[in-house]
Amino acid sequence: MFDVAVVGGGVVGCAVARRFTLQGARVLLLEKGADILCGASKGNSAILHTGFDAPAGSLELACMQAGYREYQEIHERLGLPLLESGAIVAAWNEEQHVKLAGIAAAAHDNGVADVRLISRDDILAREPALAETVLGGVLVPGEFLIDPWSAPMGYVLQALENGAEVRRNTEVLAGAFDKHWRLETSTGEVLARMVVNCAGLYGDVVDERLTGERKFTIKPRKGQFVVFDKAAARLLRTILLPVPEERTKGIVLTPTVFGNLLVGPTAEEQESRERADTDEATLRMLVGRAVEMLPALRTMPVTAIYAGIRPATEEKKYRVRHEPRQNYIVLGGIRSTGLTAALGLAQHAWDLYARAHEAVAAPVWPQAPRLAEHCPRDWQEPGYGEIICHCELVTRREIEAALAGPLPAQDWGGLKRRTRAGMGRCQGFYCNAALAALTAGRLRPPVAEVTHD
Amino acid sequence: MIDVAIIGGGPAGVAAALQLKRRGVGRVAILEREENLGGVPRHCGHPPFGMHEFGRVLTGPAYARRLAVAAEAAGIEILHRHSVVGLRPGGVLEVATPEGRLELRALRVLLATGARESPRAARLLGGDRPLGVLNTGALQAHVFLHGTTPFRRPVVVGTELVSLSSLATCRGHGIRPVAVLEQGKRAVARWPLTVFPRLLRIPVYYGTEISEIRGAERVESVLLRDGREITCDGVLLTGHFVPEASLARMGHLAMDAGSGGPVTDQYGRCSDAAYFAAGNVLRGIETAGWSFREGTAIADYIADDLAGGLPYAEGAVEVLCGEGLRYALPQALARVAKLRGVMQLRVAEPMRGQLRVRAGEAVLYRRRLAVLPERRILLDLENIKLTNGVSQIIVELVA
Numbered sequence: 001m002f003d004v005a006v007v008g009g010g011v012v013g014c015a016v017a018r019r020f021t022l023q024g025a026r027v028l029l030l031e032k033g034a035d036i037l038c039g040a041s042k043g044n045s046a047i048l049h050t051g052f053d054a055p056a057g058s059l060e061l062a063c064m065q066a067g068y069r070e071y072q073e074i075h076e077r078l079g080l081p082l083l084e085s086g087a088i089v090a091a092w093n094e095e096q097h098v099k100l101a102g103i104a105a106a107a108h109d110n111g112v113a114d115v116r117l118i119s120r121d122d123i124l125a126r127e128p129a130l131a132e133t134v135l136g137g138v139l140v141p142g143e144f145l146i147d148p149w150s151a152p153m154g155y156v157l158q159a160l161e162n163g164a165e166v167r168r169n170t171e172v173l174a175g176a177f178d179k180h181w182r183l184e185t186s187t188g189e190v191l192a193r194m195v196v197n198c199a200g201l202y203g204d205v206v207d208e209r210l211t212g213e214r215k216f217t218i219k220p221r222k223g224q225f226v227v228f229d230k231a232a233a234r235l236l237r238t239i240l241l242p243v244p245e246e247r248t249k250g251i252v253l254t255p256t257v258f259g260n261l262l263v264g265p266t267a268e269e270q271e272s273r274e275r276a277d278t279d280e281a282t283l284r285m286l287v288g289r290a291v292e293m294l295p296a297l298r299t300m301p302v303t304a305i306y307a308g309i310r311p312a313t314e315e316k317k318y319r320v321r322h323e324p325r326q327n328y329i330v331l332g333g334i335r336s337t338g339l340t341a342a343l344g345l346a347q348h349a350w351d352l353y354a355r356a357h358e359a360v361a362a363p364v365w366p367q368a369p370r371l372a373e374h375c376p377r378d379w380q381e382p383g384y385g386e387i388i389c390h391c392e393l394v395t396r397r398e399i400e401a402a403l404a405g406p407l408p409a410q411d412w413g414g415l416k417r418r419t420r421a422g423m424g425r426c427q428g429f430y431c432n433a434a435l436a437a438l439t440a441g442r443l444r445p446p447v448a449e450v451t452h453d
Numbered sequence: 454m455i456d457v458a459i460i461g462g463g464p465a466g467v468a469a470a471l472q473l474k475r476r477g478v479g480r481v482a483i484l485e486r487e488e489n490l491g492g493v494p495r496h497c498g499h500p501p502f503g504m505h506e507f508g509r510v511l512t513g514p515a516y517a518r519r520l521a522v523a524a525e526a527a528g529i530e531i532l533h534r535h536s537v538v539g540l541r542p543g544g545v546l547e548v549a550t551p552e553g554r555l556e557l558r559a560l561r562v563l564l565a566t567g568a569r570e571s572p573r574a575a576r577l578l579g580g581d582r583p584l585g586v587l588n589t590g591a592l593q594a595h596v597f598l599h600g601t602t603p604f605r606r607p608v609v610v611g612t613e614l615v616s617l618s619s620l621a622t623c624r625g626h627g628i629r630p631v632a633v634l635e636q637g638k639r640a641v642a643r644w645p646l647t648v649f650p651r652l653l654r655i656p657v658y659y660g661t662e663i664s665e666i667r668g669a670e671r672v673e674s675v676l677l678r679d680g681r682e683i684t685c686d687g688v689l690l691t692g693h694f695v696p697e698a699s700l701a702r703m704g705h706l707a708m709d710a711g712s713g714g715p716v717t718d719q720y721g722r723c724s725d726a727a728y729f730a731a732g733n734v735l736r737g738i739e740t741a742g743w744s745f746r747e748g749t750a751i752a753d754y755i756a757d758d759l760a761g762g763l764p765y766a767e768g769a770v771e772v773l774c775g776e777g778l779r780y781a782l783p784q785a786l787a788r789v790a791k792l793r794g795v796m797q798l799r800v801a802e803p804m805r806g807q808l809r810v811r812a813g814e815a816v817l818y819r820r821r822l823a824v825l826p827e828r829r830i831l832l833d834l835e836n837i838k839l840t841n842g843v844s845q846i847i848v849e850l851v852a
Binding site: 226227229230231276277278280283284287299302303304306379380381382383384385386390391393412425427428430433434440445447449450452 | 600
C-alpha cells in the first residue's frame with residue numbers, strides 16, 4: 001500500500017512526488033505516457049516567473065512565489081540551471097504604453113518590490129539590438145530562465161533516489177475509495193491511501209474516472225514557438241514580455257538556457273489534447289513578430305519549430321480541490337505558469353494532506369542532466385568518448401547516461417529532453433543515423449530499423 | 454604554433470592541406486570532428502567522384518578514403534575527433550577533444566566546414582513532429598555508415614541533383630519512395646536526369662508542396678497544398694543546401710546573408726585576415742571536385758600570404774549582390790592592379806536579362822544572360838577594372 005499515488009508525470013506530478021517523498025510518504029507516480037514530461041510540460045517558454053502579473057491574492061500567485069523561492073533554494077544541489085536574465089514588459093504602441101504604470105503597481109501589490117518603469121532610452125541602452133520603435137517598459141529584474149526539462153527531471157530523480165516509485169506506460173482507468181484508494185490501471189491494481197491528480201491535459205478525465213464527475217473541463221490551448229539559431233542569442237539578454245492581453249500572456253521573445261532565442265507562444269483553442277502541430281502561416285507570423293522587435297533576426301536562420309498544449313479550463317484560475325473525506329486532491333488547470341508554480345503546488349498539496357510522516361533525514365540529491373549553455377557541459381570534461389550531436393555538442397557519454405539510470409529514456413522525445421541531441425540547427429542531418437545506431441533496441445518506436453550490422 | 458589549421462577534412466580541406474604541403478608550409482593540421490576524413494562524400498555511395506583529382510571515377514566513400522590516404526602520406530597532422538567550438542580573433546581556436554579542451558593557435562586558419570541541407574524547421578514545414586523526417590545526408594549516413602533504414606515508403610521533396618541521387622540510394626536499400634514533390638513547374642536538375650523518377654515508376658508532382666506532415670509516432674501521411682493526402686512512412690527533404698558556417702556566425706567574422714557563408718575577398722580571406730574559407734562553407738553548393746579545386750587555389754593564396762606576398766586586405770572594395778541574384782562571391786575585392794580569378798553568382802529563380810557590374814552609375818561590365826538557379830554563373834574578374842575612387846561595386850541581373 002502506497003501512502004500517495006500521484007497521477008501524471010508532468011512538472012507538477014514530479015514536484016509533488018518529490019515533496020511527498022521527502023516528507024517521508026511512500027509515493028507511487030503513475031504516468032500513462034512512455035516517459036515523464038510528454039504532455040503539457042514538454043513545450044513551454046521556460047521562464048521562472050516572479051508572479052508580478054498573477055491575479056492578486058490568488059492561489060496561483062501564492063504557488064508561483066513559493067515555487068520561485070524553493071527553486072532558488074534547491075537548484076544548485078540538484079544541478080539545475082538558473083539564468084538571471086530579468087525581463088522587460090515592453091510597450092510598442094500608445095495603448096500598451098499607458099498600461100505600464102498599472103502593471104508596475106500591480107507587481108508591487110503582489111510583493112514584487114523591485115519592479116519599476118524603465119524608459120525607452122534605458123531599454124535601448126540595455127538591449128541595443130531592440131527595435132527603436134519600443135516606447136517604454138516595465139523592468140522585472142527577478143524573472144529568470146530555467147530548463148523546462150531538467151528541472152522536473154531533477155524533481156522526479158530526487159523522489160526516486162529517496163524511495164519513490166515511478167511506473168510509466170501506466171494509465172489510471174478507474175478508481176474507488178473505501179478507506180483507501182483502489183486504482184485500476186493499465187498495468188494492474190494499485191492501492192494507495194491518497195490520490196493526487198496531476199494529470200494535466202487529462203486532469204478532468206482522471207477526475208471523472210476517480211470521482212464519477214468532472215468538476216472542471218480542460219480546454220486545450222495550443223502555443224506554437226519558433227527557435228532561432230544560437231547566433232541570435234547575443235542579440236538579446238533580457239526576456240521580452242508583451243503587455244498582457246485579456247486571455248493570455250501573449251507572445252514572448254526570450255533567450256533560453258540552451259543558448260537559443262525563442263519566440264512564442266500563440267494561444268489557439270483546440271479540441272485535441274494530443275495534437276501539438278504547427279502551421280507555416282503561424283510560424284511566419286511569429287518570425288515576423290520577432291523581426292519587428294529585433295530587426296537583426298531578419299537574416300537569422302530558424303533552428304526549430306514546435307508547439308505545446310496548455311491545460312486551460314473554462315475558468316482562468318487554477319482548479320485545485322481537496323476532498324478530505326476521499327483523500328483526494330486535484331491540481332488541475334495548471335496553465336503556462338506551471339513550471340514556476342510546480343514546487344509551490346507540491347507544498348500546497350502537502351499542506352492539504354495534513355498527515356504526519358517522518359521526513360527523510362538526509363535526502364539524496366541526484367544530479368539532473370546538465371543541458372544549460374551557461375553551466376559546465378559534459379563535452380568540457382575529458383573522457384566523453386565522442387561528440388554525437390555536433391550542433392548541441394552532445395557526447396556519447398551523455399547519450400549512454402540518458403539510456404541508463406533510474407529513469408532511462410524510452411522514446412525519442414525522452415532522449416532529446418535528457419540530452420538535447422538532434423535539437424540543434426541541423427536537426428539531425430549529421431547525427432540522426434549515429435543516434436539511431438546508438439539507441440538501437442533501446443527506444444520505442446526505434447529511430448530506424450537496423451537492417452545490417 | 455601551427456602554421457595553418459584547417460577546420461574540416463572534406464574535399465576542400467584536404468585539398469588545401471595537400472597544396473600547402475606542396476608549397477613547403479611547415480605545420481599543417483586538419484581538425485576533423487568525425488572519426489574519419491572525407492566529409493560528405495563518405496556517405497555518398499555513388500559515382501562520379503575524383504575524376505579530376507585522382508584520374509578515375511570513384512564512389513563517394515572510395516573518394517573519401519583516397520583523400521585520407523593522400524593526407525596521411527603528405528605529412529599533414531590529422532586531428533580526428535577534434536571539434537572546433539569557437540573562433541577567436543587572430544587565429545585562436547577553442548577545441549573540444551575526448552581527452553579534454555584545447556586552445557590552438559595558428560598563423561592562418563582555413564574554414565572548410567562544408568554545407569548541409571535545410572532541415573524541416575528552417576523550411577517552416579508545419580504539422581506533427583513524428584519520426585521519419587530526414588535530409589538526404591542523414592539518409593545516406595543511415596544506409597551507408599550505420600546499416601539502419603529510417604523509412605520504407607517516403608515522400609521525396611525536391612528535384613535537385615541530390616534528390617535524384619537520393620532515389621538511387623533508396624533503390625539500393627529496399628526503400629520505395631511513393632512520390633517526388635517539386636514546388637516549381639519543372640525539375641531543378643537537368644534532363645536527362647529528370648527522367649530518372651519515371652524510370653523508377655515514381656510519380657512526380659510539380660507545382661505543389663507539403664502543407665502538413667501527419668503522424669503521431671512515425672510519419673503517417675503528408676497533406677499537400679492542393680488538398681491531396683499521400684500515405685507514406687517518411688519525408689525525405691532534399692537539397693536547399695546552406696553553408697555549415699555556424700562557427701563564423703557565432704564568432705567575429707562578417708557574414709553574407711545571401712550566400713549564408715562568411716564574407717571573403719578574391720583570395721578566400723575573411724574579415725579577420727587570419728581566417729580564410731574554401732569549399733561549400735562559402736555557399737550551398739558546388740561539387741566535391743569544385744570544392745577540391747577551390748581548396749587548392751585558396752591554399753596557394755594562404756601560402757603566398759605566409760610568405761608576405763598577398764595584397765593587403767585593408768581598403769578592399771565591397772561587392773554588393775544586387776537585384777536578380779541570390780549571392781555573389783567574393784563579397785570583397787582587395788585592390789590590385791589586375792584582378793584575377795572568378796566571381797561566382799547564382800540566381801534564386803530562372804532569369805533572363807543583363808548581368809551588370811556597376812560602380813554607382815558607371816557600368817564596368819555587362820553581358821546578356823539566361824540562367825537557371827542550379828547553374829553557376831562565372832564572371833571573370835579580369836573583366837572588371839577598379840578605379841581608385843571606387844569603394845563599392847554592385848553586381849546585378851536586370852530583366
